[in-house]
Amino acid sequence: MSKDRAASAAAGVIGRRWLFPSALLHDLDPDAGRGGRRPRRTARDWVVDFTCFLLAVGLGVAAADTLNNDANTPHALAVVDQLLGALSCAAVWLRRRWPLGLAIAMIPVGMLSNTAGGAGVVILFTLAVHRPFRYVAWIGGIALAQVPLLFWLRPDPDLPYAGAVAFTEMATLTVIAWGLFVRSKRQLMLSLRDRARRAETEAQLRAEQAQRLAREAIAREMHDVLAHRLTLLSVHAGALEFRPDAPQQEIARAAGVIRESAHEALQDLREIIGVLRAGEPDDAGRPQPTLAALDALVAESREAGMKVTLASRVSDPADVPSSVGRTAYRIAQEALTNARKHAPGTEVTVTVTGAPGDGLVVDVRNPAPEGDVPSVPGSGQGLIGLTERATLAGGRLEHGPEPDGGFRVRAWLPWG
Template sequence: MSSREPRERSAFAKDPRSRPRPGNAKLLDLFYAALSALAALAWGVAASESGQITGDALFWLMLLGVVGSALLWWRRRHPVRVALVLACCFAVTDFALVAALFAVAGVATYRPRRVAFAVTALFAVMRVPFALWGPGDGTSPLVAIAVDVAVLALTTWYGRVMGSRLDLVIALREQARAAEAAALERTELLRAKERERIAREMHDVLAHQISLVSLQAGALKIRKDLPPEEVARAAETIYHSSHQAMEGLREILGVLRMGTVGNSLQPQPTLADLCSLFEECRAAGMSIEVANRLPDLSTASPVGRTAYRVVQEGLTNARKHAPGTTVHVLLERSGDGPSATSGNELVERPGDGLPERSGDELHILVRNPLVLGRDGPLVPGSQFGMIGLAERLEVAGGRLEHGVRRDAAGQLAFHLEAWIPWPK
């Protein structure tokens, strides 16, 4: 960027109409200067033929008119300065009349109203001595002054009209720029939200499948004495989990490549898919105890999808950080907020006579004992899953709590608890 560009921008910030001229404006200013110079020369020839002005005076006055006309090239950048110089020329000769009118119009167009009126008044006052004592054509001085004032007033009015139109054009351009910037900002915000949604879905899907692969691969590495049947089952789980992870990744990458937004991913899971999730985890070797106190798992899609992701994240964390332990899952409807459910309640299985609870919220609790000093490979955690869950629940109007607590038996366990408003 050149050193001149910041100065031009600062000038445009103070007065948008003083910005650099476009090509057509330069041609127009050149035309005005040439027209004014030709008028000065024509006026001089007419004065010479009529005998009003002759000799050196004619030469110098014609030169003054031509030089004054050349100043019109700067009438947009420095309208007041050009007008002040031409006012002096206008006070001593008629040859600068056309240039003076262009200068007055330029001030009225590019400067505030009070400045335009002051310059017009200056031209009228400085013209009075020439009308009274200058060479004339027999016209009364009062009539000449009145005509000059009328012409100057009309020129100022025309310049103000053109300035108002220019102000309107500039305001419309600024509004268009602001609207375009706002549209770009909204577009970027929508893209950021879409990327965030895709990233959350990627984490939810891939983290679950990759943790299954890691669990089975770790078991094969540690248990080298497994019978062939167990090895084959672990390999089958690794194959299916890897295949599902690849399918999910291919789908998400396809969405990113196509640049589409909206519900372009596969149908999202709901509460009804929790049974398949539990069976998939048990097939991978996890021990899960479920207390299902919900009368019906076919609830509304947004609530069911959020609840599924909460349970999935809880199982994924337990599989990564506490392998070999029993994970307890509680599903119930409750309107009492955070509950003090004990660990003994969680080991109950659906159909064991637990009373069904009704309330305004879906309460989910996933609990697994802490494992201290464990052997075997560690699966790294990024905390992005908890962040994504908190965002999901915030959008759904729910809340999330997680951390290490001591259960009824005095054992330290990690609790992941969520409350989601039940649809009415």
């Protein structure tokens, strides 16, 4: 490399650093688009590419002018030099697609052509921006190693050997370091964008999960509140349908239960809808049942015609935490509703035991019904909801048929 080539390298570094640094930041674009297809050039890409091309051509023209005035350079070599320089400048347009291949090709070209110095600067910078350090180290090391040999074969007429070598080596190292800096900065920006996208995605997933949990909680609450009332209504309406010859007093009693159940169901529905419209928490809007309300639930079931035995071995139900007591109440309520639907006329036993530290156990059993049971529609969502309730409370729930044909629901809830 001669003085002109050294000047080309230095001018390339200075010009790209101070004249259009913002354009060079955009020069780091992907090697290929998705699916193996290259993205189309944007207007900014065209500006950057055209500026790099003009830089390479300008430095090449300056080197060619000095080369033509050098009496020590044969005319044939000058022609070959300028032809390789023109091809190298044209190759600048392909540097994004093949940065490594062009950098390798510029190694022998740089030994033969002074006018290719500007293109070599641009391509070496592009290699440092687009390729990992191992490729830059190999190509840059070879380029640095060939500088002393180049000036020994083609001495610079205006600079001493040591000065020309030192200047060119420094310019080459500057280009490489600058390209690596741009690459590191761009990788940092991509990493930050990726983290921001992941954080946004995770936040969206958490929001969707919260909405799903809220919908499930609302669905459980509506089922627990309304199923008990509507089951009373369905069972007594079915009894009137299958026993049209029942005594007038029993018919009037069933009609009263139907009316009262429908009224209570509508009232509960209005309260739930009011809570949802107000956007209040699930516990707001109306008093929530606790374990102390279990006696009233059993009394209501008895008034509806059920046979229910309550065995509560909890010394003071008020000591039970409200969330645990509410879950226990809902479990007993759903179990009584299922017994009323699927085993009418049987005696249901509700047992509640527990103490602080040992947990609270709710056990509801009913024997097999006698005779045919009227078909009452059911989807099994109640037991699924109870299992979810018990799990959310930190407990567990078991349910299933008994050996004698009855059915049992048993739940353990933490208390302590």
